[in-house]
Amino acid sequence: MPQCSRQKPSWTGREQMAHSDTPTLQQQAERLREWRAGFQAVYVIATGIQTGFFDQLAAHPQGLTAQELAQRTGCHTPYVAIWCASAYRYRLVDTHDGRYVLAPHIDSLLAGQTHPDSQAALFLNVVRDAGPRLAQHADYMKSGTMGSHAEAYGRNPIRLDPPPNQEALQWRLWCEEMRPRVPTLNDALRNGGRVLDVGCGPGLMLLQLAAAYPTASFVGVDVVELGGLETARRLIRARGCESRIHVECVAAEQMTYAEAFDGVLITRVFHEIPVEIRAALFRACYHALKRPGVLLNLDFAYPDTLEEFRQPLFWSGVDNQYREMVWGTVHPTWQEQHRMLTEAGFTAIERHFVPQIPQGTHYLAVAHKR
Numbered sequence: 001m002p003q004c005s006r007q008k009p010s011w012t013g014r015e016q017m018a019h020s021d022t023p024t025l026q027q028q029a030e031r032l033r034e035w036r037a038g039f040q041a042v043y044v045i046a047t048g049i050q051t052g053f054f055d056q057l058a059a060h061p062q063g064l065t066a067q068e069l070a071q072r073t074g075c076h077t078p079y080v081a082i083w084c085a086s087a088y089r090y091r092l093v094d095t096h097d098g099r100y101v102l103a104p105h106i107d108s109l110l111a112g113q114t115h116p117d118s119q120a121a122l123f124l125n126v127v128r129d130a131g132p133r134l135a136q137h138a139d140y141m142k143s144g145t146m147g148s149h150a151e152a153y154g155r156n157p158i159r160l161d162p163p164p165n166q167e168a169l170q171w172r173l174w175c176e177e178m179r180p181r182v183p184t185l186n187d188a189l190r191n192g193g194r195v196l197d198v199g200c201g202p203g204l205m206l207l208q209l210a211a212a213y214p215t216a217s218f219v220g221v222d223v224v225e226l227g228g229l230e231t232a233r234r235l236i237r238a239r240g241c242e243s244r245i246h247v248e249c250v251a252a253e254q255m256t257y258a259e260a261f262d263g264v265l266i267t268r269v270f271h272e273i274p275v276e277i278r279a280a281l282f283r284a285c286y287h288a289l290k291r292p293g294v295l296l297n298l299d300f301a302y303p304d305t306l307e308e309f310r311q312p313l314f315w316s317g318v319d320n321q322y323r324e325m326v327w328g329t330v331h332p333t334w335q336e337q338h339r340m341l342t343e344a345g346f347t348a349i350e351r352h353f354v355p356q357i358p359q360g361t362h363y364l365a366v367a368h369k370r
Contacts, residue, residue: 058111063099199269203232316360
């Protein structure tokens, strides 16, 4: 028989690359299974928050049986037993003497919503708002339709009635990440200084600073009323801070303040600002600052290079960009932001990564007017 000639297979790229980082089909399949399981874990967690399971288990550190948990929450015992088993599978609960107890730190992370690291509100937001919106992304991809942050904020319970952990988180950010890097601003506030909060939303940072610096005064600006300035005005009145905190509805790039503030804060807002007015916003902030003055801009860490998209340090920004793209969000790179700050007149520009935020790693930009 004649020998069959065997053609050398053509090189097709990834599957023939002899590289230790090249995953096998089974490794890729396992990764997909993990993501699918993670999707279900989100709903197990959200159910535990909505039903009060985590709160009840936190209130009974000695543990509860599934039947006791069902009785205390008014839920169907067979379903609660299955939830407990699933929560055990995801290491949300452990067992002790036949009772379910919360796994380490789950009380802080998912019960009570008072700890600054609490993620309870985030999980509820995922299933109530983000999940349904993400399910429509295929339609958005085809239509190009764009929603708005303002519309979404008007439906967001976190902004309409902020849980206690939101203020605790703002205070920790100021004490641990911001204040140590701006001693001159801290001194100014101790001596009756003024701070402007751009995109102040419900005014939580303003309230924390007003309580900490009783002789200082504060101004907040935003363009969102429902879920933003309306909440801020209500909380300011409730705390008796009307004489020291003023909020107004004005587009940040249209601010006319001139050398009026010792510091300007932009907290997790800059990525929402339309690209075409960002440079004008930084110029307005520079104009609003006294000399010396300082701008602090806290936002999601976003990659400058393709390689950084696979570095965990930047995943919070990458994930947020996908979630919010249909609201018009365009995350700036650090190079873009640094250029705009420099062109606005700022000097001594620094970037510091901030890991201790429930939504993931952020960065803090510090820029000076001297």
